[in-house]
Amino acid sequence: MSTFWRMLHFMKPYRLQMSAAILLGFLTVGANVGLMGTSGYLIAAAALHPENVLLIWLPIVGVRFFGLSRGVFRYLERLFSHDAAFRVLAGIRKWLYGRLEPRGAELLEKNRSGDMLGSVVSDVEQLQHFFLRLVAPPVIALLTIGLCFSILAAYHYSLGLLVALMLILAGAGIPYAAHRFGRVRGESLAEARAELYLQASELVTGLPELVAAGREGEQLLRLESTQRRIDGLNTGMNRIASLSGAAMSAMAKLAMWLVLLTAIPLIGQGKLEGLALPTLILVTLAGFESVMALPAAFQQAGQTLAAGKRLFALADAPLTQPSYGQAAGCSVQGLIELNQPPLEIRFQQVQMHYPDGTSALRQLSFELKQDQHVAIVGESGAGKSSILQLLLKLRPYQTGSILLNRMELRELPEEAVRSLFGVVSQQVQLFNATVLENLRLGKPGASAEECMHAAKLALIHDAIEAMPQGYDTVIGEGGARLSGGERQRVALARALLRDAPITLFDEPTSSLDPLTRQAFVQSMRTVLKNRTVLWITHRLEGLETMDHIIVVRQGSVCEQGTHPALIEARGAYWKLREAQRRRWI
Numbered sequence: 001m002s003t004f005w006r007m008l009h010f011m012k013p014y015r016l017q018m019s020a021a022i023l024l025g026f027l028t029v030g031a032n033v034g035l036m037g038t039s040g041y042l043i044a045a046a047a048l049h050p051e052n053v054l055l056i057w058l059p060i061v062g063v064r065f066f067g068l069s070r071g072v073f074r075y076l077e078r079l080f081s082h083d084a085a086f087r088v089l090a091g092i093r094k095w096l097y098g099r100l101e102p103r104g105a106e107l108l109e110k111n112r113s114g115d116m117l118g119s120v121v122s123d124v125e126q127l128q129h130f131f132l133r134l135v136a137p138p139v140i141a142l143l144t145i146g147l148c149f150s151i152l153a154a155y156h157y158s159l160g161l162l163v164a165l166m167l168i169l170a171g172a173g174i175p176y177a178a179h180r181f182g183r184v185r186g187e188s189l190a191e192a193r194a195e196l197y198l199q200a201s202e203l204v205t206g207l208p209e210l211v212a213a214g215r216e217g218e219q220l221l222r223l224e225s226t227q228r229r230i231d232g233l234n235t236g237m238n239r240i241a242s243l244s245g246a247a248m249s250a251m252a253k254l255a256m257w258l259v260l261l262t263a264i265p266l267i268g269q270g271k272l273e274g275l276a277l278p279t280l281i282l283v284t285l286a287g288f289e290s291v292m293a294l295p296a297a298f299q300q301a302g303q304t305l306a307a308g309k310r311l312f313a314l315a316d317a318p319l320t321q322p323s324y325g326q327a328a329g330c331s332v333q334g335l336i337e338l339n340q341p342p343l344e345i346r347f348q349q350v351q352m353h354y355p356d357g358t359s360a361l362r363q364l365s366f367e368l369k370q371d372q373h374v375a376i377v378g379e380s381g382a383g384k385s386s387i388l389q390l391l392l393k394l395r396p397y398q399t400g401s402i403l404l405n406r407m408e409l410r411e412l413p414e415e416a417v418r419s420l421f422g423v424v425s426q427q428v429q430l431f432n433a434t435v436l437e438n439l440r441l442g443k444p445g446a447s448a449e450e451c452m453h454a455a456k457l458a459l460i461h462d463a464i465e466a467m468p469q470g471y472d473t474v475i476g477e478g479g480a481r482l483s484g485g486e487r488q489r490v491a492l493a494r495a496l497l498r499d500a501p502i503t504l505f506d507e508p509t510s511s512l513d514p515l516t517r518q519a520f521v522q523s524m525r526t527v528l529k530n531r532t533v534l535w536i537t538h539r540l541e542g543l544e545t546m547d548h549i550i551v552v553r554q555g556s557v558c559e560q561g562t563h564p565a566l567i568e569a570r571g572a573y574w575k576l577r578e579a580q581r582r583r584w585i
Ligand SMILES: Nc1ncnc2c1ncn2[C@@H]1O[C@H](COP(=O)(O)OP(=O)(O)OP(=O)(O)O)[C@@H](O)[C@H]1O
Pocket: 109, 354, 355, 356, 358, 359, 360, 378, 379, 380, 381, 382, 383, 384, 385, 386, 387, 538
C-alpha cells in the first residue's frame, strides 16, 4: 500500500490538471449517458406521439448536443490526462536519476547492468498506467454510478438502487477477480520481459565472441524459450481479459433485463410512464461504459504496483559505503579559489578501501602541478583506477587528504570538482548519432567550427572528412563504425572541446596496437602541450616525454621521476617496461 501512496505523492504537483482530466472523463461518460437517455426518449416520443413536434424537437437538440460534446470532452480528457501522466513520469525519472547517481558504481557492482537498465526503463514506462488506468477510471466510475442512480431514481427509487447495485457489483467484483487471476501472471510477465531484454542485449554486444566460439545458437535458443514463455503468459493474460470483458457484457445485459422486469410492472401499476422505458434501458447500458475498462486496468495493477515497488527498492537501497554526504564545508569564496590558476592536486597519505574491505590505496602521496603531464603507471590491480574514482568523487577515501588548490576534496561539491576534469577513458561513451552531435556532448551548443578545430587538434579531422557524410555521418551504437583508435580520438576531441583545466586519461590506449599506441601518446603530448594532464595506464609505450612518472604498486607509490631517471635507476619502472617489451617481441 505504501507503494500506492508514494506513487500518488508524485502526482501532487499536477493535481489540478489531474482533477480536470477526471472531471472531463466524467463529462465524457455523462455525455454518453445523456445521449443514450435522450435518444431513448426520442425513439419513444417519435413512435407514440409523432404529432407533437415539441416533444420530438427538444430531444433532437439534446441528442446533437450530447453527441458533439462527448467527442470534445473525450479529446480534452485524453489531452489532459496523458499530458499530466507524462509529466509525472518525467518527474519520477528525474527523481530516480538523482537517487541512483550517487550510488551508480555500487549499484552496477550488485546488479547486471542490462538487468538494471531494462527494468528501470520498462518499470518507469509501466507507471503511466497508474494514473491513466488505476486512479482516474475508478473515480470516474464512482461519479457515473452516482449520476445513473440520480437519473433512474428520479423515475423510481427501486430502479436507481438496482442499477447502482449492478454497477458496483460489476465495477468492483469483475476487476477484483481479474486482479486476482492476473497478478502472478503479470509479475512473471514483467520478469520474463526483463530477462528477454538482458538476453537480447547480451547477444548483440557479445555477438563476435559468441560467433567465434560457435555458441550463438545456444544463446538464440535461450532467447526463443524466453519469448515462448512470454507468449504463453500473454495468452493467459488475454484469456483473462476476454473472460472479464464477456462477464462485464453479461452483467450489462443482466442489468438491462432486471430493469425491464422491474419497470414493466411499475408501468402496469401506473407508477411509471411507458415513454420512459427506452430511456431507462439505454441509460443503464451507457452507465456500464464507465466500468468496462476497470477489469483490464486491475488485471495490470499487479504489474504496475510491482514496477513501482522495484523502483522504490532500487532508489531506497542503503549505501553500504558511506557517501561523502552534503559538501557543506565550501564557501562561494572557496569555489572561486578552486578555479583560480595555477591549479594543483595533492594526494597526502591517502587510504581507500572498497565496501567489501579490499584495500586499494595505502598511504598514497603525489602531486600534480599546473601544465604538468604526469603518468601514473603500475600493474593490473595496483590501484590506478581507484585514484581516478577518488578524483571524480565517485568513491570516498577513508583517511589522508586530497587537496585541490589547497581545499579538501571531500568538502567540495561534486559538480564543482567534476567540472575541473575532461575525461578520456578506456570505455568511450559514443552514441548512435552524428559525429558532430557526439562531439557536442563535450560542449553543448559548440559551433561546427569549434568542433572541427577540436577534431583537428585530436588528429581525427581527416578521418571524419573521409566518412560518407563527413561530420554528419551517423557512427552507430557505441561508435560501432569507428576503429578503436578513432573512438579514442573522438573522445579526446570531446575532452578538448570541454576545455576543462585538467584532462584525465584512463587507459586510453588499451584498444590500440603497440605502434599506434606510441604515436597516440606522442601526438597527445603535442596537442595538450599547455594543459594539465594526468595519464593513468599500465601500458608504458610513449611515456618517454612525460614530465613525471609515478609507479604505483599495491596502492602506494613505489617509485617516481622522469623517464630517463627511472630507466637509469633500473627499478620497478624499468622492470615493467622490460616485461612488456618481452611480451610483444
Ligand atoms: N569495486 C571493487 N570492489 C572491491 N575491490 C575492488 C573494486 N575495484 C577494484 N578493487 C580492488 O582494488 C584494487 C585496486 O584496483 P584498481 O581497479 O584501482 O587497479 P588498477 O591498477 O586500475 O587495475 P587495472 O589496470 O587492471 O584496471 C585491486 O585489488 C582490485 O581487486
